[in-house]
Amino acid sequence: MTLSVHNLSVRYGRKTVIDGLEFEARPGALLAIVGPNGSGKSTLIKAICGDLPYEGSIVFNGTEVADARPRDLAGVRGVLPQASTLAFPFHAIEVVRIGLSSGVGADHADRAHAAMARVGLTGYANRYYQELSGGEQQRVQLARVLAQVWEPVTADGPRWLMLDEPVSSLDIAHQLQIMTIARDFAQAGGGVVAVMHDLNLTGLFADHVLVMAEGQALATGRPVDVMTDVTLSRAYGCDLQVNTVPQSVTPFVLPHNARAAASKRV
């Protein structure tokens, strides 16, 4: 019951965005995909979610993604998109319910309220989605995804959360809240794949890290092994220095000459 990506290539027209990528993700762990803009992170998660035609193979719980029916995929994984729009003025709770309406979890309408509570939006049920702040909208979308894959593990196996920059429009308190929800999901036996921009949150929450550069996997492994000066500097094309949070192995990342850069400005 893993997610295994083998010799994956994705092209937009003649441009190759992902080029022969290999990796594997297991349930029970949070896998963060990091890398500079344009390295193929979002394309990769879209391909995994079945949004894009691809070459090679993406096998998800034993099924090739390209051959799976949307409904079967929806039963085993929920997807939080990077940005989302809403065409009509639905209430927040209706957005969550629509996520359940295709048959997956449709008999659990009360889950919508529980999911809203889980992301800290109790009392927002009857607010218009379009009138919420960007961060609140993001959390409503997360509630929709959580309601869809409510139990991290079912009789049929683990379920997965696919998160494309889940905390990009959130303040630090909500970043921590959302990442904690994702980590709890993984610790309960579910799988989590998250595209991340924030390397420090990645260091804090990820169990595994896939560093991407130019459509390929530059490194994969535990944060402490992968998040090194050399790897990250190479991936992002700038001098980075990885430090360690005192009395732990948690890495945090600063520019190489951070102190010098800061002192110059005084």
Next chain:
Amino acid sequence: MHLWLSVALIVVGIFSLTVGATEVSLGSALWKVVQGEALTRMEAIVLWDIRAPRLALGLMVGAALAMSGAVMQGLFRNPLADPGLVGVSAGAGLGAITAIVLAGLAPMWLALAVGDQLVPVAAFLGGWASTLLLYRVSTRRGRTSVATMLLAGIALGALAGALSGVLVYISDDRQLRDLTFWGLGSLGGANWTKVLTAGPIIMVSVVVAASLGRGLNGLALGEATAAHIGLNVQWIKNTAILTVAAATGAAVAVSGGIGFIGIVVPHLLRLGTGPDHRPLLINASLLGALLLVLADMIARVIIAPAELPIGIVTAVLGAPVFLWILLRQHAMVDL
């Protein structure tokens, strides 16, 4: 809401049977039927051959246009979409104009085969042809891009307009009058033949479209998310496009150009019951039928014994209502 609309629909339907240019009373005719008396020839013709098929056609056309409008708005994720966007109206108009202007050139076998139904048949085929063309243009590798369809529809509409212009240019005065009136829409030519040919197409389309509610709700979250929650997005698109083309094509073929029903009715209903497409689609077909029959009654009596084209009535009533809705929403329409 379904219930109230249904009751109102029945009341208006019965009332519409009693209204018309001639003094024929439905009540007295019904009383005669109950008493076992024979109807006068006049009563039989006016009620059974004129008003009843007209009512039936009005109900179907109204339901078809309003339902199609609601489906298109859901599919294009745009509250301003109307059935014209899938190319039906432009193609149907071109077909109708071609039939009106070039009818004299039609081969004998064709004239014999379709008889006086040449214009509706041409309009229906024209509507379908343009929809299929648009669908082909905007579908790549099994995925239909609704954005491409929207833009290609504008181009196709312009092309159809230009061709129509050529035909208008070469038409004579009588043809010009005919095609102008066709464009304004009318239920005046209603007869049982039209009801029985357009009826099944419209009814099947409306019933199938009514099942799209959940799918269109999902599409409101975006195509990618709709697929992520387990919907078959391409199936929804195909069903929506085909049912709208069939329903609108048939409606336009038998009634000409009747505007604003498709755009005003769903908007009005969203004010009442919100954006959920599941009640919306069914309510739209009920309210569309209701309003069109009402508009037809106004068209029949306002300048009696003459008759106003119904397209004028729907536009005169619909446009201000639409503006009112827009202003009420503080013009918050995201395109």
